[in-house]
Amino acid sequence: METFTRQSLKLCPYVKHQAKAIKDINGSRLVTQAARCPVMGPALDSQKRSYVTKSTAAQAQAVGHAEVAQEQPVDFASVDHQTNEQSFDYEGLFENEVAKKRNDNSYRFFNNINRLAKEFPKAHRATESDKVTVWCSNDYLAMGRNQQVIDVMTKTLAKYGAGAGGTRNIAGHNNATINLESEIAALHKKEAALVFSSCYVANDAVLSLLGQKMKDLVIFSDELNHASMIVGIKHSNAKKEIFKHNDLQDLERRLAQYPKSVPKLIAFESVYSMSGSVSDIPAICDLADKYGALTFLDEVHAVGLYGPHGAGVAEHYDFEAHRLSGIRSPAFKTTMDRVDIITATLGKSFGTVGGYVAANRKIVDWLRSYSPGFIFTTSLPPAVMAGAAEAIRYQRSYINDRQLQQHHTAYVKNSLNSIGVPVQPNPSHIVPIVIGDAFKAKQASDLLMNKHRIYVQAINFPTVPRGEERLRITPTPGHTNDLSDILIDAIEDVYQTLDLPRIKDIEAMGGLCNVGVPGYVPEPNLWTEQQLAYTDKDLNQNVFNPIIEQLEVSSGVKVDE
Template structure:
């Protein structure tokens, strides 16, 4: 009976094109964007390590040195022996960078969203949540934790958002939840306009800066820094993208963040991240903040890649960010293109399919980095054109 359920569930996933396949390969320190796959070198074109900081030698060296000092793990949850000086130092640094009163580190960005939002919307009687329809699953799950009224506004649609806000009394608690960069299309949120509406209708604001932290802004603090927007109540971010390690965080006012720290079960009942990892994360953040060179090289390579794709007449979503989505409808076709790129050209780019994107909107989410050479960029565009023509 039990095995039948497992079997039929998997059969259903496969029949509806929702079954996920994972490529097994090994990153090669110091050789990014190259990786080892079946005793050969392949080029990675879909990594979230946007700046290649996971391969940075100083980050690696500090990770090793910290590992020798502290050991492999933290020893417990934050409230039971796992609240190390490394955790406190990283949180203080984040709060100082954003000029906010407090910060809190989570084991990953998913938890930072689900746990923070779960607590925040549960604190207020009769709060109404306004959430962009393309928000990440972690945001959706966090908002589900409390049975509050939700208004899902059309993606980046300010008129639709304002209609929903205007329906409620000024005094009713409200929170607007959105992302700075939407990772499947690479587009920006209209942050300044959302903040203006929040002020007009007495709403809190919560922004997910996961895909812009480290990439945008004078110091790499994200889209709100690039736009010089200060009036955001809660800023969420992660270390698993441009910072090159793992973990997530939230920053905001002291009492609000302390409520999250005190009430979020996914924070309270979880073994904290290893202190060595957090010291390596702090090293990476400090390097990214101090030197804009890799961010500039990233966007220079983005421009080169867009130009190469245009020369080969390959359509892509020309968004403002560093993410280049290439729509290739149909799971069978995009998988064939991906397989050809890997087998013939030693290029790895992962198909994105349902439920991450709607059926018929399958795509490659291409990410060039500062470490991709001009030759590799040209070769990628040429190989993709060949694979598309033969699919």
């Protein structure tokens, strides 16, 4: 500031003659003093130019439910950037955007949750003595603490080190990579598979490349598709048609607008993670056949959990045929066969990290050769890939984890219904408690954590639409009925304390998220009573420690000269 003042005294006549007045200036007189300046005065009077200004400081205002800190946003879109007097207010933009999130109660608070492998589903917060029970993890089958997986990862880590050394393109790959991709292909009964750093990256990479390489492609996307698919479709630059969620009539109406010769892709998920709804995969495949479309299925929230071997909902649709055939393909074209491209994750039911795509040999070789999201990304560490492969092998031959998760989910849903807590009906393992207010959802999450030592994260916009905010509970094989009883008592206390809307209240309002909607008929659970009664002995013996042939595509297909 002193340097600035000295320079001003030398260069500005007004500052030189008004040095004492300016020296005594305070914030409240700044504008008054500046208005007297022959340069600044006219500029302040002029309304022709808008100067970039920083957003105002946070102020406490009573908004909605309580007095909370509010920041007044600035409309940066209306600022005139055609000026040389002042540089752009970068920090003001960042501050302004975050202020918007705070104002609409969609600002995200991350809890310090350190999951304890030997005490699952317990975790500790900042200190190890501060323990909570986790009820919202996507480690659906607790494979992140599975001893067989940990042992394999430990041995691989000790032998091959912490990292992969770079991209497969430059550093090469390894046996762990080849084995994992072979296991994935065998799981989905596809010719090939390709591993990515995450399924977000896989979805973006595959969808964007399809649009960039396939002239005139039209992508038909379910309106509730995951953000990774939405971003991939955007990056594809392809024409898109957004059909209503799980509405096959709307999908067909849109498909019928285009000649059969026009390339088309139907992109959808099997289990939608925030609502628990499930797509009708066979019916969508029927439409794809009728109108000449490829199918792209995201099984992220279904792999490990559905089907006799954990391949997902596509496998579950032909449960008996796959159970009897084991790792072999049944004698007919199954639902899983009919899906052209399957993507999924290694970071949820398989307990590690990473994503993948499974498809026929030509599609996977094409992706391996052209996808920037694959070519220019460092490979997953060998230990991670070895652990993921072990998790797939374990779940292929162990059906009890999937069944336990279903039993525990049903217990929680039924118990919540008995106390009038609104759960969005669905046929899957997701338990969405509908609250419908971002502020109250955050209050409920905080009360569960701070009073009852239970961690359930509030879900708000943009993950779900505004007005459909919720708590999302995901039971696992480790969430036994005694833990569920503690959860139900805690939720009852939260509902009484915060006076949250119950089923009868939502019915009176006309319904929300299929809760309290007149005439709504819930879908039956995906797992039937017969399927839940099977044991490992009912599986084909070929699923126990099978020898899986390595894929040529993983390293590149050689052509005879």
